[in-house]
Amino acid sequence: MRKPFIAGNWKMNKTVDEAVAFVRQIRHGLNEIERVDSAVCPPFVALPAVADALRGTRIGVGAQTMHYAESGAYTGECAPAMLVPYCQYVILGHSERRAYYNETDEAVNRKIKAALAHGLTPIVCVGESLAQNEAGETHSFVSGQVRAAFADLSAAQATLCVVAYEPIWAIGTGKSANPTSAGNIIGLTVRGTLADLFGEDTAQQIRIQYGGSVSPENIADYMQHPDIDGALVGGASLKPSFVDLVRAAQ
Ligand code: 13P
Secondary structure (H helix, E strand, O other), rough: OOOOEEEEEOOOOHHHHHHHHHHHHHHHHHHHOOOEEEEOOOOOOHHHHHHHHHOOOEEEEEEEOOOOOOOOOOOOOHHHHOOOOOEEEEEEHHHHHHHOOOOOHHHHHHHHHHHOOOOOEEEEOOOOOOHHHHOOOHHHHHHHHHHHOOOOOOHHHHOOOOOOOOOOOHHHHOOOOOOHHHHHHHHHHHHHHHHHHHOOHHHHEEEEHHHHOOOOHHHHHOOOOOOOEEEOOHHHHHOOOHHHHHHHHO
């Protein structure tokens, strides 16, 4: 039985002071929700203060990206060991990282291995563009992304990962994907590819989130699909009503 998991990807939003004030506002409400795992993913600079504000709660903390190297001349990056004191999770391969910072499938694969080696849970993002969707390439493209991300991993390692299926055309647009279609892509394409790679038992253990314009109003529709195990939430995770969204996922 997969426990639902809702994570908030804050992207480049909130100063450290705003981040701390916000998590103080939502932590009591989120902490009362036992049947759903929740996490917030603030920008790097806010991770220590947010982790501190959430200590002793059931709310997780995640980073939004990470380098795969242990250390070195990588200006602007953070290594896995730098995140470990503050994070349980790390979002990897978000479409914005792939589009704006040239993050490749190969880099995502290396990052997943590095995260696992340091005991961090990767939230591995995949999803097709509007053009690919309209050209009928969703299945082949997303399946390819899953294969590349999980290359050379063992089944045991794969079960430690979370996958987020985020169709790019649904991110930040208010045009959320139809829950049945999204659930079917998650079930047939994402979980189906994981089953090809690691076997059905392993695929059934991996939590797969939907992401793209998720709101307190539509989350219940997604959760009704048996293959959708939660959500990776952008804009709606920045507001106090994120608590209502997580509650509605129960
Ligand atoms: P929105 O919820 O703002 O559409 O963002 C989704 C997303 O990219 C989460 O990673």
